Amino acid sequence: MPTNGPTVRDVARHAGVSVASVSRALNGIKTVRPDVRKLVEDAARELGYVPHAGARNLSLQRSGAVGVALPDLHGEYFSELVRGLHQAALDHGTQLLLSNVPQDPERAVEALNHLRGRVDALVILAPHLDPDCLLRNLSPNLPTVLLNGAPHKRNVHELRLDNYAGAQAMVQHLHDRGCYDLVHIAGPAGNIEAQERQRGFLESCAELGINGRILAGDFSEEAGAAAASEIIASRLTTDGIFAANDMMAIGAMTVLKSHGIALPDDMALAGFDDIPLARLVTPALTTIRVDIAGMGKRAMAVLFQDDPKDRVNTPILEWKIPELIARETTTRVNPRTDPSAAAHNNP
Amino acid sequence: MPTNGPTVRDVARHAGVSVASVSRALNGIKTVRPDVRKLVEDAARELGYVPHAGARNLSLQRSGAVGVALPDLHGEYFSELVRGLHQAALDHGTQLLLSNVPQDPERAVEALNHLRGRVDALVILAPHLDPDCLLRNLSPNLPTVLLNGAPHKRNVHELRLDNYAGAQAMVQHLHDRGCYDLVHIAGPAGNIEAQERQRGFLESCAELGINGRILAGDFSEEAGAAAASEIIASRLTTDGIFAANDMMAIGAMTVLKSHGIALPDDMALAGFDDIPLARLVTPALTTIRVDIAGMGKRAMAVLFQDDPKDRVNTPILEWKIPELIARETTTRVNPRTDPSAAAHNNP
DNA sequence: TAGATTGAAGTAACCGGTTACTTCAAGGCA
DNA sequence: TGCCTTGAAGTAACCGGTTACTTCAATCTA
Structure with a gap:
């Protein structure tokens, strides 16, 4: 058993006091005479005593x-x-x-x-x-x-995160940018967050009077790649892809890039979550910041x-309002490279 | 107290049996008559009994x-x-x-x-x-x-991961690619892994007879960016950067790209760890796969x-040998875009 | 100086399970 | 029929702490 070491009773015996005094001394209760406290502390150190957290919890009715x-x-x-x-x-x-x-x-x-x-x-x-x-x-x-x-x-x-509002904001953003034929790569079926994102997408498309199509997905990078392949293969007139999360968007991005489709000029792309990766891929991914941490x-x-x-x-119900982070996949902000920058003298 | 609910004694009383029978019944000990078992199970269900894991652990001397x-x-x-x-x-x-x-x-x-x-x-x-x-x-x-x-x-x-061997392999790789003036962006000072990587770097450079310089770092993206800025500002003749981890390499990459330095043509770049990001940044980062999971x-x-x-x-000491993953920042494998791929009919 | 008060240490119950040991009844055998 | 086995259930000790309550001695009050 990994748990048997010296117990509070061992310490008590060794110090020549009672278990109550040991417990009190080690827990910093003030009604312990300094000499007794010293006795206990020395005994504990000598025996290598470490309190047994499990037992402590049971007694104290809390586990920490x-x-x-x-x-x-x-x-x-x-x-x-x-x-x-x-x-x-x-x-x-x-x-x-x-x-x-x-x-x-x-x-x-x-x-x-x-x-x-x-x-x-x-x-x-x-x-x-x-x-x-x-x-x-x-x-x-x-x-x-x-x-x-x-x-x-x-x-x-x-x-609760307002997934619906996030999706709504994203559709509006894509619409503002000139998209009028969107595809949403959906999340897994039973997932409430995925459902809300999809609902926000569909209802916003309807409100704005633009095309909104759904492709199945499951939050995985592969699903995003598969969806992008499908869009390319079926030669849809899509001009913007809104993935239900960033990983799918990144999966889609890889496929789109490998097919020579320029982002965002040929196609807008957006995700959801703002995972650390999102700002680091090239082009940087437009997304909805969730701040899950x-x-x-x-x-x-x-x-x-x-x-x-x-x-x-x-009980309280707190809604977190997500924030749209517009990056390069929907709006090019900077030229990709800046040749006017300090030259690097490579021999 | 969050912990007080019905106990095993409550169940015993309610079922009209002893605590031992309750414990035995619920733990699937076979020496319990079916009718008693049923009695106990019903009582437990009725009372909404849930065993108290803490107490169980104390008794069993294991915590799970x-x-x-x-x-x-x-x-x-x-x-x-x-x-x-x-x-x-x-x-x-x-x-x-x-x-x-x-x-x-x-x-x-x-x-x-x-x-x-x-x-x-x-x-x-x-x-x-x-x-x-x-x-x-x-x-x-x-x-x-x-x-x-x-x-x-x-x-x-x-x-233990063989950080030394990993660094060695990377320096060899950079040397093979034609680098002869390297900079290592180091990890935090007290960190043994960072120390080993740095040692591998320095000793390999010496063996190969190439230039090897150290810049301070701390495993953070910012430190990588700062180091890259320093390299550019001081107009060193560096032709390859080996960061002690991927996050610093990525920080450096951002800076290098913003200064119009082409990777890997003007400068080779490599990291360590192979975090999920590494293959997703553009250009994809050459690194050492650690498989920390x-x-x-x-x-x-x-x-x-x-x-x-x-x-x-x-006791055993197991060494994990890391694997070099050569990607685009040291060897361009594919053209960045492939215009011959299926055309995407964007209206 | 007797009685009350105070302070510190000890005793034992308790937290909620598990289980060695004991008890008891039923069935087996001579 | 009486004794012995066998099986199942009950009793109580234990895991290792904490702490209410008790005990006891020292100091204080009248």
């Missing part, structure tokens, strides 16, 4: 960890969220327990319940699951924040804000 | 979690590792407890000890810390894997491999 429930998401999005959460966790002196939420609702509930007693709070990112079902089966007195969940009737803190931080803040207060937890 | 100790690393590297670990954790039915390792050695030890009793094993990535100091203060009977640590005298499982997976496999066996844990 926040559970993070994630689907098996695509890299960037997932890691950006963890980054934000991790940063906030540091500030709050908390640890992060990562847990996977399976696709299957029943196993998902099981996985989440597995966290009871190991976490003080829960952050759930599960755009693929029905929150009603999920939350009904959850320990009710565990502070929870739901990120980008589907609509539901449960009472939980919630942070910021959402992670905010989620943590929400959890810790209502911690000192009562447990009534009047 | 692996601790991951990370410095506050730059995005891609960190997230790739977590991705690999997370994937492996799924396969092993384990959870991941993320923990930050502060720069300060004393606080680092404290942070790691804080994990005792909450994890069954430990994965440590701390290229900035002295492993001797770290491991001396660690619970000795906690299976541990050290990733890319500095040399030391302790007995631990260890996975694979290291994460491997680390987990090592931990679980010696789990069923005895605890003697004959």
Whole structure:
């Protein structure tokens, strides 16, 4: 067993005091005489005593960890969220327990319940699951924040990105730029975020009276590439592609470039998420900034804000408004190279 | 307290059996009569009983979690590792407890000890810390894997990337391509991986009899940009830049491109790590593939491999040999655009 | 000086599970 | 019929901390 080392009773025996004194001394309780404290500290050091966090948690009824429930998401999005959460966790002196939420609702509930007693709070990112079902089966007195969940009737803190508004803004932007025949590469079918983006796309196209077509996708780079190939092969009159996320847009970009299609002159291209890559590809990708790391931080803040207060937890629903980032794939800002710059004397 | 719900005793009372029977029934022990099992299961369902993982762990002396100790690393590297670990954790039915390792050695030890009793094993990535100091203060009977640590005298499982060999290979590659005046943008000073890369660079340059200069850096995109600016401003006769990681190479690339320096014709450029971005920037970046996610997976496999066996844990040191990935920044393979490809009929 | 007050340390119950050991009843055998 | 096995359920100790409550001695008040 990896857990057996000296216990508080060993230290007590070694120091010639009671376990209560050991506990008090090591936890900085003030009603301990300096000489006793010294005795305990010396004994602890000598024995190499390290408190057993698990036992401590059981006794104190808190674990000092926040559970993070994630689907098996695509890299960037997932890691950006963890980054934000991790940063906030540091500030709050908390640890992060990562847990996977399976696709299957029943196993998902099981996985989440597995966290009871190991976490003080829960952050759930599960755009693929029905929150009603999920939350009904959850320990009710565990502070929870739901990120980008589907609509539901449960009472939980919630942070939601306005995917619909983001898609709307993007269609408007493409329209302003002169596009009138758009294709949307959609995200996975069961995903609420993907659905909202698609809905925003279709309704905006209808409102503006422009052409709006849907191609299937799944948030992967390959799906984006496949969609672009399809657009080229079918010789559609498309003049703008709006992918449901950046990775698909980048997949599409690779294919378009390899076919000699100039971006944005022959075709406009846009993504969604503003992953770090987006500004680094050439040409830089126009997208919708989501600040998923910021959402992670905010989620943590929400959890810790209502911690000192009562447990009534009047639940809040916070909308994050995404921001359109216009880059080169829809508007060329700078010439690609600037020959007037300082010459580089290459021998 | 977030943890109080029905306990095993509540279920026992409600079902009219003993706690032992409840525990046995719910854990699938076979010496339970079917009717009793049914009684227990019904009672548990009715009360909404969920086992308290913390208590379970204390009793079983295992936590079902692996601790991951990370410095506050730059995005891609960190997230790739977590991705690999997370994937492996799924396969092993384990959870991941993320923990930050502060720069300060004393606080680092404290942070790691804080994990005792909450994890069954430990994965440590701390290229900035002295492993001797770290491991001396660690619970000795906690299976541990050290990733890319500095040399030391302790007995631990260890996975190490051959940074020296990678740098060597890259210098050879640049030399083959015709470079004879190289600059290395170095990583942060205290980082063992950065040191090895720099050592490989310098020694290879000496062996090949070519010029090798060092510029300071810290693994950040900005540092790469700054170094490139410095190269341009000082009008060095450099014909190849080898950055200690990809992010710095990409930072340098942006600056070089904005100054009209053609890659690779005017200047070769290479990085290290092969982060996902590397193949997506234009021109695609030549680099050394590290497969950090694979290291994460491997680390987990090592931990679980010696789990069923005895605890003697004959420690192993495994070297991962990195692979050179030649892309466009050192060797142009394809023309940038291919006008002969299927025409795209843009109206 | 007796009785009340104060401060510090000790005892033991508790957190919520698991499980070695004990008890008890039913079936097997002589 | 009486004793022994066998199987299943119950009791209580334990995992390693924390802490309410108790004990006890020293100091303070009248």
